[in-house]
Amino acid sequence: MPRKPEILKVTKVAESRLFHVEALDLRFSNGAERRFERLALRGRGAVMVVALDEEMNVQLIREYAAGLHDYVLTLPKGLIDPGEDSLQAANRELQEEVGFGAREMVMLKNLSSAPNYMGHSIDVILARDLYPSKLEGDEPEPLERVPWPLSRLEELILRDDFSEGRAIAALYLARHWLENENC
Amino acid sequence: MPRKPEILKVTKVAESRLFHVEALDLRFSNGAERRFERLALRGRGAVMVVALDEEMNVQLIREYAAGLHDYVLTLPKGLIDPGEDSLQAANRELQEEVGFGAREMVMLKNLSSAPNYMGHSIDVILARDLYPSKLEGDEPEPLERVPWPLSRLEELILRDDFSEGRAIAALYLARHWLENENC
Known part of the structure; x- marks a missing residue:
């Protein structure tokens, strides 16, 4: 090198x-x-959450994405606030954007976005053992929650409204982690 | 919606x-x-290439990423030039950055980067039937080519120097496409 x-x-x-x-x-x-x-680079980084309920549905959200000026399907995500670590930020974002807290959280990987011209990266967190809990976020409108069976991941990636590279990577990483959990 | x-x-x-x-x-x-x-958004978009040789090695490159101020492993990629379509741009970037042309190219998916604040997206192209061909690019130094067996994808994603969300998504998408090719 x-x-x-x-x-x-x-x-x-x-x-x-x-x-x-x-x-x-x-x-x-x-x-x-x-x-x-x-x-x-400013700030403390960001988190993206793969939250699985007991039926192995991943909690997607549908939100307005200004970069594309369109609604997209994606994973809950957001910036890490002062005083938070990644897992705390993930649990807060999950409560704000989806209406669940999680009793179990695992850090899967730190993903970079476009490393040639941005230092930005996002921690991918797997969240399980969910319970209803709603925190107020700063969204201009309520986000639609879209539970999606992880077993139908291949169907999801065919959709034009699910295109975020980091979210696709996060779901494959989560599925791989789960497959190897009991090895 | x-x-x-x-x-x-x-x-x-x-x-x-x-x-x-x-x-x-x-x-x-x-x-x-x-x-x-x-x-x-400016320009005509970008391409990222999953190029597989006959031994099913994907052609990675090691290049300096200014956003991270470090060398990273990633896939060949670049902007689409005037007059090019995605497949032509992919074949040119592959020749510039890896030293191969491809006789077979398949568009897998258009990936967005950070759709909340960027409209940028990248076409993921699968390239096969490679042949040696070198074009001069605009790199400040030669890029190191790192062939990596696609069968060892899980080992690759554990590496800290392979972190680009879009590249991880691209490799999983390629593997899924190949698994279903003969179905």
Whole structure:
């Protein structure tokens, strides 16, 4: 593996409420110099929750996604708040977005989104032993809960309204973890 | 499913060479009004390639990812150039980044990245019947090619340097497609 490029300079090049863009002037180990732009990382990370009920339905939500200007099916997810760890954030998001708490939570994997130009990543958490519990979130409208049998995962990935790469990865990772749980 | 929110106004709020941030003022069907920020979509989309050789090794690359400031294992990928369709872009990226062309290509799925704040998506292409062919890309340094047996996918996803959600989804999608090819 080559030596990491040397960061010659970091420059803030654009900023909005949500996004902070920085330019990295880099010198690669072969001497090549390039300027890369990336979204600067703020905050404490994010979580995505694969919550399974006793019938092995995964709790999907249907929500408005501004990036696509459309409603999509996805997994409950959100940012980690100050003072929370990943499991606490996952349990809070699950209560806000789905209306369940979980007594059992397992960290499956930290997924990156688009590592060439974003440092953002999301912890995928498996949640089981659910119980009804509703917390108020900051959603502009109530989210529709869509329980989906994990055994019908292949049918789900054929749907155009279920397209988020991280959510597809999360469901396959959960299924693989469950298959190996009792090995 | 609720009616899509009405877009009251779109405002450009930040811009750099690579990123264009816009604010959407939205009115939801229940009357709630919110301002969302998203990365505006430019260009013609992107492709990610699952290229399998005759021994059923998937062609991974090791490349520097500026978002993480580290080397990662991932799939060959890149933007669709003017005049190209997805399959043509996939075949070009494969030749630039791995040194193979493909005689057989199949579109598996269009994956979104972070649909709440980005419209970006990537076409996942399965490539087979490979032959040696090298095109010059714009990489600052040669990429390391890492052939990995598809049968050892579970070992790959345990690695911290293989974390890209879309790439994990792409490999599971490819394996599922191959399992069902002769059904």
